[in-house]
Amino acid sequence: MTTTTGTEPRIVLITGSSRGIGAETARVLAGRGDHVVVNYREKRKRAETLAAEIADAGGSASVAGADIADPESARALVENVVAEFGRLDVLVLNASGGLERDAAPDYAMLLNRDAQTGLAALALPHLPAGGRIVFVTSHQAHFSPTRQAPPGYEQIAASKRAGEDALRAMTGEFADRGIGFTVVSGDMIDGTIIVRLLERRDPDAVTERRDQGDLPTVEEFATAVADATTLDAPLGHTVYVGGQDFLSEPTTPAASHG
Numbered sequence: 001m002t003t004t005t006g007t008e009p010r011i012v013l014i015t016g017s018s019r020g021i022g023a024e025t026a027r028v029l030a031g032r033g034d035h036v037v038v039n040y041r042e043k044r045k046r047a048e049t050l051a052a053e054i055a056d057a058g059g060s061a062s063v064a065g066a067d068i069a070d071p072e073s074a075r076a077l078v079e080n081v082v083a084e085f086g087r088l089d090v091l092v093l094n095a096s097g098g099l100e101r102d103a104a105p106d107y108a109m110l111l112n113r114d115a116q117t118g119l120a121a122l123a124l125p126h127l128p129a130g131g132r133i134v135f136v137t138s139h140q141a142h143f144s145p146t147r148q149a150p151p152g153y154e155q156i157a158a159s160k161r162a163g164e165d166a167l168r169a170m171t172g173e174f175a176d177r178g179i180g181f182t183v184v185s186g187d188m189i190d191g192t193i194i195v196r197l198l199e200r201r202d203p204d205a206v207t208e209r210r211d212q213g214d215l216p217t218v219e220e221f222a223t224a225v226a227d228a229t230t231l232d233a234p235l236g237h238t239v240y241v242g243g244q245d246f247l248s249e250p251t252t253p254a255a256s257h258g
């Protein structure tokens with residue numbers, strides 16, 4: 001089994017990091033000295049622009065196109081990272097979706113559950129002892145068994161929660177290999193495309209969240225995701241960002257890991 005030496009920059013693969021929270025996480029981790037692999041599905045130019053911005057700021061980044069919902073594409077993504085850099089130290093499972101206009105009915109489960117466990121399984125043989133998997137989710141998904149998700153978001157919430165549960169079911173394998181696993185769950189994040197879309201479609205759902213206090217920013221949430229890659233915490237620990245009202249309500253058994 002390989003181990004981290006601490007002398008080389010960590011190789012961090014962030015799924016869906018061409019924009020939004022994933023892109024900001026890439027900026028934060030590159031600023032801390034990691035080499036970040038910016039995975040995108042379609043927006044190659046946007047990913048390349050981000051990698052160039054990181055390099056201009058003195059950091060190290062590369063881009064890797066892959067549709068993680070396609071098992072062959074996901075396999076090639078992990079294999080190519082390992083072939084190019086010789087290893088993979090951290091996997092940040094950030095990419096998410098299912099609200100796309102032309103999405104097939106089973107696409108949300110394919111992407112938010114099956115692709116997440118598939119990537120974790122593909123990465124597992126390469127991650128060194130001390131390596132880390134971080135799963136990024138929303139309070140609307142994490143708490144969906146006990147709290148109603150916003151209208152139109154129910155299917156995404158259920159699929160992301162199913163992804164979290166399926167990853168938690170793999171913690172025995174993570175433990176066997178000495179790999180950390182952390183979940184980062186956030187309230188609606190201000191300024192993101194998802195919240196802007198939701199605000200247009202169902203303004204009350206967003207107003208209801210704002211009434212609870214300021215929504216976390218992309219920078220705050222991305223910093224929590226970046227911190228989770230080094231956090232000294234028990235396997236399966238959940239980091240919560242924003243939405244204090246969610247935390248004061250009864251939680252599910254999985255959430256009690258936090």
Ligand SMILES: NC(=O)c1ccc[n+]([C@@H]2O[C@H](COP(=O)([O-])OP(=O)(O)OC[C@H]3O[C@@H](n4cnc5c(N)ncnc54)[C@H](OP(=O)(O)O)[C@@H]3O)[C@@H](O)[C@H]2O)c1
Pocket residue numbers: 015016017018019020021022039040041042043044066067068069093094095096097111136137138139160185186187188189190192193194195
């Ligand atoms: N936005 C919020 O308010 C909020 C709140 C809490 C938690 N989160 C969580 O934070 C994470 C990121 O959210 P976000 O708002 O930044 O998302 P976003 O703006 O919708 O960005 C999604 C990213 O995922 C990529 N992607 C989508 N489908 C993919 C696929 N099949 N294969 C590879 N990449 C794919 C996209 O790449 P392309 O652009 O190249 O297609 C894009 O880079 C998600 O896990 C989300 O649940 C978000």
